Amino acid sequence: MMIKLDLVTKVYPDGTEAVKEVSFEVEAGELCVLLGPSGCGKTTTMKMINRLIPITGGKIYINGGDSTKMNENELRRNIGYAIQDIGLFPHMTVGQNIGTVPSLKGWPKAERNKRAEELLELVGMNSGEFIDKYPSELSGGQCQRVGVARALGADPPILLMDEPFGAIDPITRVRLQDEFLKIQQDIKKTIIFVTHDIYEAIKMGDKVALMKEGQLVQYDTPANLLYRPKNEFVEDFVGADRALKGLQLIRVKEVMTSSLPTVKADEKAEAARERMEQEGIDWLVVVNDDGKFLGWVGKAELGKGELVKEVMNSSAITVTVNTVLNEALSLMLSSGANNLPVVSKDNRLQGVLSFDIIRKALTEVSQRRQSE
Amino acid sequence: MLGAWEYLVKHPEKLAGWALEHLWIILVAITIAIILGVIVGIYITGRGKEHMADTVLYLAEIMMTVPSLALFGLLMLLLTSVGLKAIGFLPAVIALIIYGQLPILRNTYMAIRGVDPAMIEAGKGMGMTERQLLVKVKLPLAVPVIMAGLRNAIVIIIGIAAIAALIGAGGLGAPIFRGLRNARMDLIILGGVSVSILALLVDAFMNQVERWVTPEGLKRR
Numbered sequence: 001m002m003i004k005l006d007l008v009t010k011v012y013p014d015g016t017e018a019v020k021e022v023s024f025e026v027e028a029g030e031l032c033v034l035l036g037p038s039g040c041g042k043t044t045t046m047k048m049i050n051r052l053i054p055i056t057g058g059k060i061y062i063n064g065g066d067s068t069k070m071n072e073n074e075l076r077r078n079i080g081y082a083i084q085d086i087g088l089f090p091h092m093t094v095g096q097n098i099g100t101v102p103s104l105k106g107w108p109k110a111e112r113n114k115r116a117e118e119l120l121e122l123v124g125m126n127s128g129e130f131i132d133k134y135p136s137e138l139s140g141g142q143c144q145r146v147g148v149a150r151a152l153g154a155d156p157p158i159l160l161m162d163e164p165f166g167a168i169d170p171i172t173r174v175r176l177q178d179e180f181l182k183i184q185q186d187i188k189k190t191i192i193f194v195t196h197d198i199y200e201a202i203k204m205g206d207k208v209a210l211m212k213e214g215q216l217v218q219y220d221t222p223a224n225l226l227y228r229p230k231n232e233f234v235e236d237f238v239g240a241d242r243a244l245k246g247l248q249l250i251r252v253k254e255v256m257t258s259s260l261p262t263v264k265a266d267e268k269a270e271a272a273r274e275r276m277e278q279e280g281i282d283w284l285v286v287v288n289d290d291g292k293f294l295g296w297v298g299k300a301e302l303g304k305g306e307l308v309k310e311v312m313n314s315s316a317i318t319v320t321v322n323t324v325l326n327e328a329l330s331l332m333l334s335s336g337a338n339n340l341p342v343v344s345k346d347n348r349l350q351g352v353l354s355f356d357i358i359r360k361a362l363t364e365v366s367q368r369r370q371s372e
Numbered sequence: 373m374l375g376a377w378e379y380l381v382k383h384p385e386k387l388a389g390w391a392l393e394h395l396w397i398i399l400v401a402i403t404i405a406i407i408l409g410v411i412v413g414i415y416i417t418g419r420g421k422e423h424m425a426d427t428v429l430y431l432a433e434i435m436m437t438v439p440s441l442a443l444f445g446l447l448m449l450l451l452t453s454v455g456l457k458a459i460g461f462l463p464a465v466i467a468l469i470i471y472g473q474l475p476i477l478r479n480t481y482m483a484i485r486g487v488d489p490a491m492i493e494a495g496k497g498m499g500m501t502e503r504q505l506l507v508k509v510k511l512p513l514a515v516p517v518i519m520a521g522l523r524n525a526i527v528i529i530i531g532i533a534a535i536a537a538l539i540g541a542g543g544l545g546a547p548i549f550r551g552l553r554n555a556r557m558d559l560i561i562l563g564g565v566s567v568s569i570l571a572l573l574v575d576a577f578m579n580q581v582e583r584w585v586t587p588e589g590l591k592r593r
Binding site: 076077100101134136150 | 490491493494495496497498499500501504509512513587588589590
């Protein structure tokens with residue numbers, strides 16, 4: 001395994017026990033979330049891994065080696081670090097910020113620049129536009145992206161992330177989480193991710209370490225944390241709405257309908273009506289000739305014009321195959337739509353998610369809980 | 373006022389001489405004061421040097437409260453006892469360096485201690501050594517506050533340098549004190565106004581320097 005904590009303890013000189021005999025292992029390529037209320041020792045635990053806080057008991061092994069026996073600066077240069085509140089250096093450009101660790105490692109300038117460009121594109125920012133900007137010229141979300149890019153600077157095998165998506169609005173936050181998960185599928189880093197947000201933990205983690213007052217309460221998969229809580233504290237922390245939280249564990253692609261009753265925008269309204277009658281439904285998805293999503297058409301509107309495009313309702317509210325169900329659900333509730341089109345990156349229609357499907361998934365999730 | 377102007381027109385070479393003397397004294401004093409103050413200021417921010425920092429800053433504060441005339445007198449005694457030249461340039465420069473220390477030391481110390489802990493943690497967490505942290509993070513971020521201290525020190529030094537004429541160092545203080553002794557208003561005004569103009573010019577220059585040395589990303593905030 002990549003990271004192993006063995007009875008790790010932190011006692012401060014004044015006697016406070018911040019972390020008590022915590023042990024867990026993180027496999028290579030896994031994302032491990034440290035979760036818990038504030039003051040539970042999760043951040044202390046994380047900072048002991050790159051020795052920002054010295055341990056006072058137990059051992060931490062990085063890739064099999066005792067971390068206290070390594071050169072602390074070498075160790076840190078090989079562990080990416082994304083700090084709470086971002087911590088970008090205001091006197092350095094975006095490019096220089098991302099190049100911090102490469103420069104400490106003595107990479108030549110051209111190589112650092114190339115890496116910074118790559119990483120900016122990876123986190124979804126136009127490198128030409130942003131590489132020479134200063135942090136004060138970026139929005140909060142852009143700063144968070146640069147913070148993640150900087151942590152990936154010298155391509156470290158391990159990342160430590162301390163509430164990296166903390167200080168931003170919920171919408172941007174969800175988007176950054178999704179994008180980061182997508183990036184993680186490619187880069188497969190071993191990640192320790194600190195958060196106090198149970199939703200974020202369930203969504204992001206392969207494993208979740210729930211802590212309380214310096215102790216590890218349960219180290220498990222998100223599903224087990226939800227449906228097999230070890231004790232009352234876990235149950236309380238997870239909350240009563242755990243069926244709803246379970247929707248975080250399901251992605252649209254697992255439940256969506258992919259055989260689609262569609263109609264093209266240029267077809268006659270009459271053709272649409274026939275198709276609806278054939279399928280026994282009262283709505284159709286409208287696409288263009290390339291299969292790209294345009295909108296919806298309902299039975300009631302068909303009489304109002306001759307062609308489908310004259311009567312359809314255009315819509316831009318879509319989800320992707322990787323959207324988690326509770327986000328899709330909240331999108332439905334906020335937009336008032338009963339159906340959401342599932343589209344690819346280039347807006348090509350891939351399926352449909354309906355309220356009924358989500359309800360079914362919710363029931364299954366609850367039943368799974370009861371049977372376990 | 374008119375008298376001062378007439379004097380200037382009649383003897384421009386005299387004013388130029390005093391001004392050059394003054395400039396030379398403050399230039400030497402400021403250069404040494406900055407180097408000394410910034411280096412000591414950085415040094416006392418080091419880990420485990422809190423007590424030393426308190427002592428150094430306290431001493432600098434006490435030195436500020438010693439009247440300049442008394443300090444010049446003390447220096448004359450001290451320099452004589454070690455066999456150095458007790459009047460003129462040397463004691464003047466030493467006294468000015470001492471007066472420049474407090475603003476430079478204090479601002480350097482405060483600026484570096486005041487760097488956002490998140491910045492320091494980010495630097496450390498990415499594997500910077502103490503020295504790299506100082507050069508790449510702390511110092512650049514401290515520049516605006518350190519510069520404010522330097523400008524403060526420079527204005528103080530220019531003003532007090534006028535008093536150094538009393539111990540034979542010359543400079544723009546010379547016409548002022550000669551005027552005082554001989555009840556010559558024109559000389560007093562000439563000297564006084566020239567010191568102020570010099571202070572303004574040097575401050576304007578420092579303004580430019582500040583613009584050069586402040587990191588780009590900190591200016592736009």
